[in-house]
Amino acid sequence: MQYDCITMQSITSEQRQNKQREKILAGAMRAFLTYGYAANMDTIAQEGGVAKQTVYTYFKDKESLFSALIDRLLDRFVTAGMGAELMAQEPPVFFRVLTQIALQRMDDPEYVGLIRVIIAESARFPELSETYLNRLVRPGVDSLAYYIRENPNLRFSDPEALARIIHGALVNFMISQEILNGKFMMPMSRERITASLLELILFAAEQAKQAR
Amino acid sequence: MQYDCITMQSITSEQRQNKQREKILAGAMRAFLTYGYAANMDTIAQEGGVAKQTVYTYFKDKESLFSALIDRLLDRFVTAGMGAELMAQEPPVFFRVLTQIALQRMDDPEYVGLIRVIIAESARFPELSETYLNRLVRPGVDSLAYYIRENPNLRFSDPEALARIIHGALVNFMISQEILNGKFMMPMSRERITASLLELILFAAEQAKQAR
DNA sequence: GTCTATACATGGATAGAC
DNA sequence: GTCTATCCATGTATAGAC
Known part of the structure; x- marks a missing residue:
């Protein structure tokens, strides 16, 4: 008692x-x-x-507080790869959903701020970018590369490089629109980015299948 | 006298x-x-x-000095669109040269530092990102979009969106490799990026031509 | 124009009362 | 554990001698 x-x-x-x-x-x-x-x-x-x-x-x-905060934030956004349901989809659905998920993050000020801080302070705190790459970028890119490599309809010669290209295009769209205020100076809708990215990938995939 | x-x-x-x-x-x-x-x-x-x-x-x-410096640096890297010779090339050459030029900038620490500072201080100095977008990003993206739109072998539905995708993929490759130290943590050669980007664009272009 | 010394403000970190 | 008041280092900017 x-x-x-x-x-x-x-x-x-x-x-x-x-x-x-x-x-x-x-x-x-x-x-x-x-x-x-x-x-x-x-x-x-x-x-x-x-x-x-x-x-x-x-x-x-201050430094401890900063590290603790960024760690916690990274935890919150950790993707841990993609869901099995998504990975089971055929390319048109897969890439559409993937793009939409990625671009939805632009609406979260905390996510945008996190990316800004990581880039800004990556010189002062190298472990910051290390954690970011390991926990956010790598799982996403790896899952994407895995999907491309394993899907019989996608006969690209270098899945890993292609995964980085797709991932990079999406991340940079967020950076230029949200962090650099491009949404005011050079506005561009997510729908157009999504549609063009899909066109690019699916057309190329079709051609790759024919060319093999 | x-x-x-x-x-x-x-x-x-x-x-x-x-x-x-x-x-x-x-x-x-x-x-x-x-x-x-x-x-x-x-x-x-x-x-x-x-x-x-x-x-x-x-x-x-300090602020005047900072502004003067960034202005001068931006001047140095201003692209002012692409050269007429490059714009006259057929897609395979055009995109290869374009990619190589873009990726060569990764070797210039001043260019890398500039991008980092612009992203880092874009909240404190909004005019910084404004100048960057207007003088470096916009001319590049516009030229690229113009080339895609005018070349009869490239029948993409949205040249402007596609230009942003290509540009974004290249810029983000630089950011992740050089600024976020990805070259140590997630190394990836420029050659593979170049080859995959070419494959993606040229295959898609071929398919678009057939599909019209 | 250049250097040394310094005024003044800011901000990180702590002491001591409660 | 919490708050008020304060210490002290740092950093921007300037004054005054040369």
Whole structure:
């Protein structure tokens, strides 16, 4: 009985701590994704609705907080390859869905901000780009290359290189439209990108099949 | 005669000033392209081999120096569309040369640094991405779209969207390999990218011609 | 024009009361 | 654990001697 009480207290205390931690991380997210690593600790604390000192109770220093946040964000967006259902689709459906999924991320300010910060701070924090490549890019590109390689209707000579081309076209569309404000200066609809990418891939696939 | 002397003096003085200005800009380039806008003024002066005060004789403040530098760098890399000789080539040659030219830029640390800084500081300095899009991206994409639209062997339904896809694939390859250190973590040769991109475009073009 | 020294502001991190 | 007040390093910008 005594021990149960202690356990109970310990749990609620831990929960409270986690809640505070969450508040801090949420505030830090807004600050870092807006100002990059240049965001200052006062702003971060204010955004989180806590005192600055409280931030330092949960995180050793600014760098720890930054790393923890990016790690958590990456976790949230980890693709872990593609679903089995999608991988089972024929090329027209597969590439259409793939493109739509990729382009939907443009609507998430946190995703856009994350990519911006990673590129921006990749010189200062090399492990950032390392994690990004390993956990977000590689699984996506690998799955895509696997699909291309295994589908009998897609007889491309270098699935891995092709996967990078497709992936790159989509990522760069997001960067130029959302991060570089191209949506105002050089607007281009997702539908047109999707349609043209499909045309390109499916036409080429058809020709490759005939040419083999 | 008197006036000639004055003119002479005025010219040499101006030349000296320009030389100092160049030294400062060269130093600032190294600093900014390495540390981003976070580079400090002492480092910049040191890199330029001048006293910090001298920097402030030529530039009002850090922001002016930064803007002047990026402007000058953008000038250097401005494509101003593609050459008439290239535009006259048939697709296989055209796309091969285009790809090689685009990928050669990866070897220029100043170009890579410029792209990184533009993405990094696009939130703080929106006019940066504006200039980049207008002077580097738009001419390239427009020329490419024009070529696709006008070449009778390329019957694609949306040349502008296709131009963005091709351009994006190349730019993102540079970003992931050079800026995000993918050349160590996920290496991929330019030759494979070039070959796959050519295969994709030319196969699709052939099919489009047959399908019309 | 150039250098040394310095004023002033900002921001990361901590001390001490509660 | 939380808040207020503060320390101290850093960095932008300038003043004054040469």
